[in-house]
Amino acid sequence: MTAVRPYRGVSAEDRRAQRREKVKSACLDVVGDNGVTDLTVEAVSARAGLTKRYFYEGFADLDALLAEVIDDIFTELLAEILAALDATDPTVAHRAHTIVSLLIDFFQRDVRRARLYVEAPGQPTLRARRDVAFDLYTRLLVEHLHADSTPRRSEPWPPTTVPDRRRALAALIVVAGVTEAMTAWLRGAVELDRHEIVDEITRVMIAALE
Structure with a gap:
């Protein structure tokens, strides 16, 4: 085999990885614009x-690129949520407020990610990935937002116990509703400030799950 020499001290493998990240960042730029x-x-x-x-x-095609970009977003969001839950007060109210605050701030600080998320239902690859995320975050709420739950560092799915079916349904409704409310707010269709939208979503979330 022919050896591939480093270029300016950067290996061929590292250059490929850099190009891959540039393509993913460019994807978000185009979507954002x-x-x-x-x-x-x-x-x-x-x-x-x-x-x-x-x-x-x-990437094999645009679908493969979009799938990886949105998967990266969900992976980063999950990691931030779990880290925040580890550091927050163990009460249901504090945990719910932590999750909602982080979710709003996560998408607000990068309008490219927010637009990709908002437009996901209209694109089959993104919609399928978002549906998977709905299931994962539903399980997270079931495990973390009830009185006898304790935030854990490990992945929250699959749950260690079979969740109550009604609680699971309530969590799914909350996840879907929060998504719609958040995307409407990000579009400017909801006339509440950041603190008001966080407080209202938190209130509804707690009421639904308890």
């Missing part, structure tokens, strides 16, 4: 400053 419907291989490659050859070096 123009939405998911205008996403093309050409637009992403141009924004990344790479040729289409390097796009296909890392």
Whole structure:
């Protein structure tokens, strides 16, 4: 085999990883500016400053790229939620407020991620990934937001016990409702400030799950 020499001290593997991250960042840039419907291989490659050859070096197609980008978002969000739950007061009210605050701030601080999330239902690949996330976050609420629960560092799914069916349904309704309320607020369709939207979602969440 022909040895691939480092270029300016960077190995071929590291260069591929850097290009992959540039493509993912460019994907978010294009979505943030123009939405998911205008996403093309050409637009992403141009924004990344790479040729289409390097796009296909890392991703089979746009669906593969979108799937990885939104999976990265959900993975990062989950890690932040679990870390925050570890550090917060163990009462239901504090845990619920922590989750809602973090969720709002997570998407508010990066409008690119927010737009991708808001437009996910209109794109089959993103919608399927969001449906999986709905199930995961439903399980998280079932495990963490009731009186005898204790925040844990480990993954909250699958639960160690079978959740109460009514509580699971309530959690699913909460997750779906919070998503719609949050996306409407991010679009500017809800006339509440950040503290008001967090407090109202928290109040509804606690009432539904208790």
